[in-house]
Amino acid sequence: MIDVAREAGVALRTVSRVVNRDSTVGAELAERVNAAIAALDYRPDERARQLRLGTTGTLGAAVRQLSHVNPVLRAVERAARAADLMVLAASTDDDEQLERQVVESMCRRRFDGIILEPIGTDHGYLVPELAAGLSLVAVDRPVLGLDVDCVISDNEAGIRTAYAHLAAHGHERVVYVGDDERIYTAQQRATAFRDCVAGRGAPAEGTAYTGPIDPARIRAAVQAALDGPTPATAIITGNATISVEVLRCLGPDSAKVAIVGFDDSELATLLRPDLTVIAQDDAAIGGTAIDLLRARIADPSRPIHRVTVPVKLIPRGSGETAPS
Amino acid sequence: MIDVAREAGVALRTVSRVVNRDSTVGAELAERVNAAIAALDYRPDERARQLRLGTTGTLGAAVRQLSHVNPVLRAVERAARAADLMVLAASTDDDEQLERQVVESMCRRRFDGIILEPIGTDHGYLVPELAAGLSLVAVDRPVLGLDVDCVISDNEAGIRTAYAHLAAHGHERVVYVGDDERIYTAQQRATAFRDCVAGRGAPAEGTAYTGPIDPARIRAAVQAALDGPTPATAIITGNATISVEVLRCLGPDSAKVAIVGFDDSELATLLRPDLTVIAQDDAAIGGTAIDLLRARIADPSRPIHRVTVPVKLIPRGSGETAPS
DNA sequence: CGGTTACGGGATAACGTTATCCCATCCGGC
DNA sequence: GCCGGATGGGATAACGTTATCCCGTAACCG
Known part of the structure; x- marks a missing residue:
């Protein structure tokens, strides 16, 4: 910066003024300073600036x-x-x-x-x-x-909306496949789901399959949900990754069960039928x-x-x- | 830092030594300094450190x-x-x-x-x-x-491999659907593709559909490729996004045409049949x-x-x- | 002609670190 | 008794900015 000042024949102070676009500096002088900056390949050090400024x-x-x-x-x-x-x-x-x-x-x-x-x-x-x-x-x-x-x-409202949507389309036995409940959002969503089920007077236990995002676990959950004596007719998923895994293990059967996925995603419109989702804003x-x-x-x-x-x-x- | 030194009853220099884990400082003294650091909520300013160190x-x-x-x-x-x-x-x-x-x-x-x-x-x-x-x-x-x-x-090798793979499976009329050729990789891949076609003695023009990633354009390209007098039997896509778009507009017909996609992606194994890809390392x-x-x-x-x-x-x- | 405004110079103190150059111990060993 | 290696203190100079305080000069205005 000192070199630039010398090269431009101005004071150090003025170089700083030019760099910071201070209004009290004349146009032709600023031009001279900028020329010196270009000539000397001067580039301000943001660290020093930040140190001085604090911000x-x-x-x-x-x-x-x-x-x-x-x-x-x-x-x-x-x-x-x-x-x-x-x-x-x-x-x-x-x-x-x-x-x-x-x-x-x-x-x-x-x-x-x-x-x-x-x-x-x-x-x-x-x-x-x-x-x-x-x-x-x-x-x-x-x-x-x-x-x-x-x-x-609003995770809770999302789950409630999904559940009500499926109920309105005649689904009585809905299951939830979600992420590990140690994760906050997963816990919120799973709890909201259990509340929905209980709110209809049905037993909540066994309807929410939660755990780590592991293809084998999810496959087991889906099969358990669909192969029981009173098979589920609808699935709510806990997030986009789970949606993918659920769809993956359903394969061509995916049309036979209603699905609402949490989180919108690009591939939601890639499938047949397209995926109904709870989209976050x-x-x-x-x-x-x-x-x-x-x-x-x-x-x-x-x-x-x-x-x-x-x-x-x-x-x-x-x-x-x-x-x- | 000065305050920490005073609090710990040591020299400024020693605080710096402790912070930087200098080996020439005794264990109990370091403990005292660390206690002072905790007591005063001192946290080093990386900007000043970087300014001094240069790195x-x-x-x-x-x-x-x-x-x-x-x-x-x-x-x-x-x-x-x-x-x-x-x-x-x-x-x-x-x-x-x-x-x-x-x-x-x-x-x-x-x-x-x-x-x-x-x-x-x-x-x-x-x-x-x-x-x-x-x-x-x-x-x-x-x-x-x-x-x-x-x-x-190695974009060129990728395209060559894809083309040879399709040729080995009997495909004679292969098209390429890719990104805007102003993008370097897109240009490389499109050119490599044209070289492949020309290498087989076929006319290259009209076999590479390139342009911006616009669903309408891609749909038009796919239709043009499949609806002509000598319809293409195989498609090579230019990147993952294009793959998705191509699959989207093929819909259930996607099984009727061979596809090799550039770039591996999670959804490659979500489809039926799964997507053959050129994967980058x-x-x-x-x-x-x-x-x-x-x-x-x-x-x-x-x-x-x-x-x-x-x-x-x-x-x-x-x-x-x-x-x- | 005096006073105000605009533009800029000069010197110096920060900002919070680390490094350098010494000096002062203390302690064990020969 | 002296040497040498740990261990730490003290003072000060950087690093590259910006800000402050004050002093110039012009020009412009009434």
Whole structure:
């Protein structure tokens, strides 16, 4: 920077003014400085700038898997871009320890705020960070035990809607195939499903098949549901991956059972019949996540907001067949 | 840090020693310092550290879409983690200008290196960055016109293998449905396909349908290929998205035409028959990308390496049917 | 002609680290 | 009694920015 100032024959101060587009600098002088910058291949060091300024203009996104389809992350990026913030993302890989490493690393880098898809149940490591002024918004799941802004889908309403939809089409015996209930959303959805069944006066036990996403387990669950004395006529799945696995093991029989899948996905319209889904409002989730985060950065002492985003049933055929 | 030193009753220098796990510090003293760190909620500022050290321990990944399935990015993260490097990723959203913004932003942050999936043809903005010492590795496509390390799949061999595979199963009239040829990989694959057709002595024109990923265009291409006087009996697709679109518009007819898709994907085994694909070796691509990047960081003056990674045909049924 | 505004220079202090160059112990061993 | 290797203190200079405080010069306005 000193070299640039010398090259342009101006003061160091003026170079800084030009780089920061200060209005109190004349056009021709700015041009001279820019020429010097180009001539010397000067490129400002953001680290020093951030150190001096205190702020980074950067949001961190710690998500389960960067390289998987994640419409919420996409919406987050879009919203952040509109607010002229850079978002840098890293994967937590569904690993609690890795999540901690990633988040702490972002904290040391003094990111202005972090968007987190929390995993696991113990987020004690966040306490000192939050006390030190970390702005954090949880997405998809809350941070259990901690008062943190969060935005999650209305999982319960989604399951209720799906169940009512199937009931309205005459299905009496519906089963739920879902993810491991140690995962918050999976637990929410499974519980909501059991409540639906119990609400109709039917015994809830044995109707919700939950556990890890393992093809063999899911195949066993589907077979158990369909091969009993009173076989199920409809299935609600717990998320997009489960939907795929269920459809995979149903194969050509998939037309014989009604299916409503949680989470919309590209392949929902690839099948025959197309998959009826409970779709989350990804754009709303991502957008409000950024809104909440910016608001918290602006006013760290504001009250905690927990936003629930409605979901929507999209009928495409697989959920509108009558029981066979 | 000064406060921590005072609290622990040690010198500033010693706090730095403890934070950096310097071996010349006693165990009980380190414990005292750590207690002070905990008591005061001290957390080191990575920006200052990086400023002083010069290095960031961070790799940037500028990819087309963070939130889409990207096995290469996944492999990159894995390999970087093994090397104790943090990788922070951002989307370029298939937008040349956005790519530039993202990359320049990472440069200003002095990331140790950048992994880039380049878009477009004009990467002149990289020249001064490279001159200033940027370590860069291009993935999936080369940076045209610039001498930059890169690692790409053997697109040509992939297409040749697919074509030979179909020919071996008796297919004489094969068409290619691919992406916009302004995209490097799309151009490579389309050209390789035309060469295959010409190599058999058949007229190449009209056998390669390329253009943007637009359902209407793809539908038109498929219909044109199948409805002519000498209808095609086999289709090679240009990438995973195209495969989905082609299968979508073939619908139940998909069993009547042989298909080999470029890129493996989860849904390849969801269909009947399962999709035969040309699979890229994502782990190898990601791994060598990190290797190349680390080597370049270590020795910026080393010669440029351009690595081609072999692809593999995975027969699953859709590509092994005889012409009808 | 005095006063205000616009534009820019100059010097220096931060921001929070680490590194360097010493010095001061203490302790065991020859 | 002296040497040498651990272990730690103290002071200070960086790293590359921006901000502050003040001083110039012009030009412009009434």
